[in-house]
Amino acid sequence: MSLVALVLFLVAVGSASAELTDDCLACMCYVSSQGCQMPSPVCTAAGVCGPWGITQPYWLDGGELMDDFYECVADWQCNEDTVRAYMDKYVPSPDATCEDYARTHVGGPFGQDADYATEYWYAVKDCLDFGFFTPPP
Template identity: 40%
Template sequence: MYLIQGLVLGILLWCAHLGESCFPVHPTSPPPTSSPKAEITAECLQCICKVESICNLEIGCDSAVEPEKCGPYQLTEAYWEAGGSHGEDWRSCAQDKTCAEDTIKCYLGQHDIFDSPTCEDWARFYHGGPDGMNSASADTYWNRVRAQGCSELN
């Protein structure tokens, strides 16, 4: 039994390393049951990136905040894990824009709660998660994203 679990985990880790899968690499997390209905647009991701770091690709990690945040999207280790644990490790993935975007897309896609999501839906969910997307903090965050040139339509 443990041998089979180890093999499955090894395969999932290998797939995540290749960046070709949104399946979680942790055996306690169930894989998604269907493909996401929609994916966040490149334009919306760019607006979020601008809010998080002025899309600074050289920003590195900020260990002065708790939890530590890294890269142009200021990802935390928990967000990276929830998004499928892409790349070699969370810090290097978070600092690589493409790897971070794959993580974000997988995280948002796993929660597939919108029929026709807008950038506002994605930004609120990115910031507040499933339980905080309608919070005052998410309102403020969306206003910051919208100020970067994104509307609720893209």
């Protein structure tokens, strides 16, 4: 019986994704909103909203929290929860790094290798390396 439990545990651990660290998340916010601030207005004309710069399709993929896009992007916790849910969906690797999360955040599930995703990652890496971030409220 214990062998079955061990096998189930190993399968569960092997299928778990790596944790998105608070420092990585804070630096993604810092880079996305020039200092991890709630923008005013909350959305740009291009439909990029909140401190993590999420769009409506991103919010949909992140679970449609609060059932209203504009209410969610104006709420700090809903923004963070949306980003975490999006990462859980699109970065399933147990070996994921902050680079994987940052590139997916800005590039989406199919744009992690785009030039703009690389530039975004370098900005997030600078934030991590030099401690530019302040954790969100």
